[in-house]
Amino acid sequence: MSRGFVKEEDQEEIPMVPPRADLPNGAVNYVTQIGYNNLLEERNDLSLEKESLQHDNEKERRIASNLINAKLQLLNERIANAKIVALNEQPQNEVRFGATVTVIIDNAETSQQFQIVGVDEANIAKGKISFLSPIARVLISKHVGDIATLQLGNLNREFKILNISYTN
Known part of the structure; x- marks a missing residue:
């Protein structure tokens, strides 16, 4: 069905996800081991937050879930492209x-x-x-x-x- 036939109050807002720190295209995502561990911890925290969503309103729960999913997508890209530099x-x-x-x-x-x-x-x-x-x-x-x-x-x-x- 066309979105034109959906009630305005039933349309979900597209979540605005704050961008991560700027990393120019082609730049290597160097991280320290501590920085990498912090990225993994952030991903774990977002996953736990998503699992514990308890909105009475189904629409609010979906919007909150979509926001977390979008943050996780950006974070997972950073983790996948991370190159740990051994300080020693x-x-x-x-x-x-x-x-x-x-x-x-x-x-x-x-x-x-x-x-x-x-x-x-x-x-x-x-x-x-x-x-x-x-x-x-x-x-x-x-x-x-x-x-x-x-x-x-x-x-x-x-x-x-x-x-x-x-x-x-």
């Missing part, structure tokens, strides 16, 4: 994916730490930056004592590398 196999004296880098920015009096992680793991409040971020890109391949320069319009920010470590 990274060159320990060089900034690479998974490195925790201690830096002094410009002439600051205190240092800051960033860990370079996958796009789904990135959380600036926790000091985790995506390997695709401008800061990570200027830090990668640098060594202790090197200065990485990030150009921001007419301003240059200098990041002096004080320490590099690879711990979870």
